[in-house]
Amino acid sequence: MAHMFLFKPTLSLSLRLNKTSISLPHRSFRHSHPPFPFLSSTHPISLPSASDSNNRTHIRCSSNHTSTAVEGSEKSFVHLTDVELMRQCEMDTFKASGPGGQHRNKRESAVRIKHLPTGVIAQASEDRSQHKNRASALNRLRSLIALKVRKTVDLEAYSPPRELLQILPPKSSIRGSDCGPQIGPNNPKFALGMQALLDLFFAVEGSVSEAAKYLGLSTGALSRIILSDDSLRKEVNNLRASKGMKPLK
Amino acid sequence: MKLTLTSVYRPHCFPTLLNSSSFISLCRPFCTSALSSVPTGVKPQVPLFLRPPIYSTKLCDLKKWHDWAKGLAFSVGSTFLHSDNGPDSSLLCRELKWLMEDAVVGHHSLGVKDDGRVEMRVDMEELYCLWRQRILERRPFQYVVGCEHWRDFVLSVQEGVLIPRPETELVVDFVSGVVSENEDLKKGAWADLGTGSGALAIGIGGVLASGGGRVIATDLSPVAVAVAAYNVQRYCLQDNIELREGSWFEPLKDMEGRLAGLVSNPPYIPSKDISGLQAEVGRHEPRVSLDGGIDGMDALLHLCDGAALMLKPGGFFAFETNGKQQCRALVDYMENNRSGSFCNLEIRADFAGIQRFVIGFHQ
Numbered sequence: 001m002a003h004m005f006l007f008k009p010t011l012s013l014s015l016r017l018n019k020t021s022i023s024l025p026h027r028s029f030r031h032s033h034p035p036f037p038f039l040s041s042t043h044p045i046s047l048p049s050a051s052d053s054n055n056r057t058h059i060r061c062s063s064n065h066t067s068t069a070v071e072g073s074e075k076s077f078v079h080l081t082d083v084e085l086m087r088q089c090e091m092d093t094f095k096a097s098g099p100g101g102q103h104r105n106k107r108e109s110a111v112r113i114k115h116l117p118t119g120v121i122a123q124a125s126e127d128r129s130q131h132k133n134r135a136s137a138l139n140r141l142r143s144l145i146a147l148k149v150r151k152t153v154d155l156e157a158y159s160p161p162r163e164l165l166q167i168l169p170p171k172s173s174i175r176g177s178d179c180g181p182q183i184g185p186n187n188p189k190f191a192l193g194m195q196a197l198l199d200l201f202f203a204v205e206g207s208v209s210e211a212a213k214y215l216g217l218s219t220g221a222l223s224r225i226i227l228s229d230d231s232l233r234k235e236v237n238n239l240r241a242s243k244g245m246k247p248l249k
Numbered sequence: 250m251k252l253t254l255t256s257v258y259r260p261h262c263f264p265t266l267l268n269s270s271s272f273i274s275l276c277r278p279f280c281t282s283a284l285s286s287v288p289t290g291v292k293p294q295v296p297l298f299l300r301p302p303i304y305s306t307k308l309c310d311l312k313k314w315h316d317w318a319k320g321l322a323f324s325v326g327s328t329f330l331h332s333d334n335g336p337d338s339s340l341l342c343r344e345l346k347w348l349m350e351d352a353v354v355g356h357h358s359l360g361v362k363d364d365g366r367v368e369m370r371v372d373m374e375e376l377y378c379l380w381r382q383r384i385l386e387r388r389p390f391q392y393v394v395g396c397e398h399w400r401d402f403v404l405s406v407q408e409g410v411l412i413p414r415p416e417t418e419l420v421v422d423f424v425s426g427v428v429s430e431n432e433d434l435k436k437g438a439w440a441d442l443g444t445g446s447g448a449l450a451i452g453i454g455g456v457l458a459s460g461g462g463r464v465i466a467t468d469l470s471p472v473a474v475a476v477a478a479y480n481v482q483r484y485c486l487q488d489n490i491e492l493r494e495g496s497w498f499e500p501l502k503d504m505e506g507r508l509a510g511l512v513s514n515p516p517y518i519p520s521k522d523i524s525g526l527q528a529e530v531g532r533h534e535p536r537v538s539l540d541g542g543i544d545g546m547d548a549l550l551h552l553c554d555g556a557a558l559m560l561k562p563g564g565f566f567a568f569e570t571n572g573k574q575q576c577r578a579l580v581d582y583m584e585n586n587r588s589g590s591f592c593n594l595e596i597r598a599d600f601a602g603i604q605r606f607v608i609g610f611h612q
């Protein structure tokens with residue numbers, strides 16, 4: 001049974017005595033896990049079936065091979081705080097059969113979060129506590145959104161955002177020295193850079209050499225970044241395949 | 250009352266004396282896993298996953314057990330589900346996997362070579378016995394392994410103590426939201442009444458620790474107090490959490506008008522519903538932790554009355570209830586019988602969308 005949850009950004013307790021408001025839970029999530037290990041499998045993993053108790057890490061994305069285009073003016077979803085992001089989500093937890101609470105002893109701890117504006121779905125069920133599954137599902141959602149949700153890029157006036165510059169090697173001719181050390185795929189901030197890079201790729205219709213020009217890199221150097229992360233490589237290759245181009249290897 | 254707790258795990262966590270008016274715990278690091286208590290006879294059990302791996306078994310014997318256990322789980326089908334909304338085979342198989350994780354060192358995949366040996370925290374005979382209890386007696390999985398994963402914690406539980414529920418996790422978020430906006434509450438003294446395993450006290454103790462606040466946790470049940478003390482020490486929160494044995498506000502006489510916050514998940518199930526509960530709950534969890542009287546509201550109303558007396562002005566409270574009806578009844582009671590005592594009352598839903606909590610402030 002699906003339930004919709006909207007999350008309040010802050011706990012506001014400003015109601016008068018004779019008027020009792022009803023509101024849904026406020027949550028804060030902690031980023032305790034690196035965002036990518038679950039994305040390293042080569043195929044999207046499907047939701048667990050009832051009989052499949054062995055596979056405890058599940059993710060699914062509703063838009064596996066297509067990307068959702070979103071208005072360029074919108075604030076990037078990936079930049080939202082956990083609470084802001086959850087406000088845009090619907091969440092299924094344990095099936096709400098029966099009254100719950102003290103009545104119940106059931107370890108249905110799978111959590112599934114659907115991001116309503118994009119339809120991206122992330123799920124986590126590998127942990128024994130609901131709490132941790134919720135946090136992991138949100139982390140996954142964030143990375144999936146980075147991979148699947150595209151912002152339109154105006155190539156005429158293109159200047160790469162800072163988070164993209166940060167994942168480029170120092171030899172890039174447009175990367176200033178104020179960008180700090182290069183951020184690699186194991187850094188949680190890589191997702192932001194990856195998203196911006198994919199936005200550019202879509203704008204140049206999958207051409208590595210075109211994209212490299214905008215980033216002040218050689219084609220080879222850009223290819224190396226793409227190949228450094230499995231999920232990024234897969235996404236770029238999906239795009240190239242849809243344009244009839246050869247995959248990067 | 251005097252209790253002595255010793256544990257084999259994380260010895261560095263046990264060096265300090267926990268001192269309170271009604272509870273003294275002496276901790277001796279580097280002792281055996283035996284937990285002894287004097288003189289109540291309450292003996293907190295060590296959860297399976299923390300027991301020393303002193304057993305060893307042939308992998309093929311473990312595999313044999315696993316096959317047998319899986320077969321037993323599958324034989325259940327959905328009979329429990331249909332009879333009392335209990336677990337079905339797929340849930341039981343998941344639990345079986347967790348049992349392996351806790352019982353076997355370095356959770357071996359059963360795929361590898363048969364002639365090897367595996368280290369275990371229980372012997373094979375007991376492992377058979379535990380799974381039989383799980384299936385045939387419907388003993389809750391958490392009692393079988395002696396722990397429950399709750400928020401970021403792994404809490405020890407045993408017969409005589411309520412297994413903390415996922416719904417209750419939200420109360421810690423409410424508190425965390427409130428104290429993040431109010432330094433004064435963060436520094437203050439909080440109470441968790443009917444603490445059971447100590448779940449809420451520990452969750453809130455962690456939230457308050459950085460600001461210097463503390464929690465007094467009470468319970469009527471000596472088993473609950475002993476288990477809560479064990480959990481508090483496992484998380485090294487003995488400086489922030491004090492345990493007191495007694496009925497509701499009775500052990501808090503010294504705190505009148507001084508509490509910055511009060512939380513409770515009291516027994517709230519109407520007495521007539523107890524007999525129809527899922528077997529894991531009704532047959533195995535303590536009635537005193539579930540039965541809330543005729544309409545389930547006995548403890549909740551008592552807590553409301555006490556909250557008006559014990560909270561300082563601006564103090565926060567959060568109560569868990571049985572659902573919409575009790576939430577409404579509680580709010581009505583507060584508005585009509587205790588008007589002027591409370592403000593900013595809110596009903597909050599749990600993650601299944603059920604109106605579950607009443608929160609608010611003392612005037």
Ligand SMILES: C[S@@+](CC[C@H](N)C(=O)[O-])C[C@H]1O[C@@H](n2cnc3c(N)ncnc32)[C@H](O)[C@@H]1O
Nearest residue numbers: 411413443444445468469470496497514516538
């Ligand atoms: C539903 S359990 C909640 C346990 C724990 N707070 C949790 O959320 O997991 C209710 C608790 O209230 C305790 N209790 C029942 N009657 C009590 C009383 N008169 N005074 C204090 N505690 C009581 C029970 O022993 C039990 O631990």
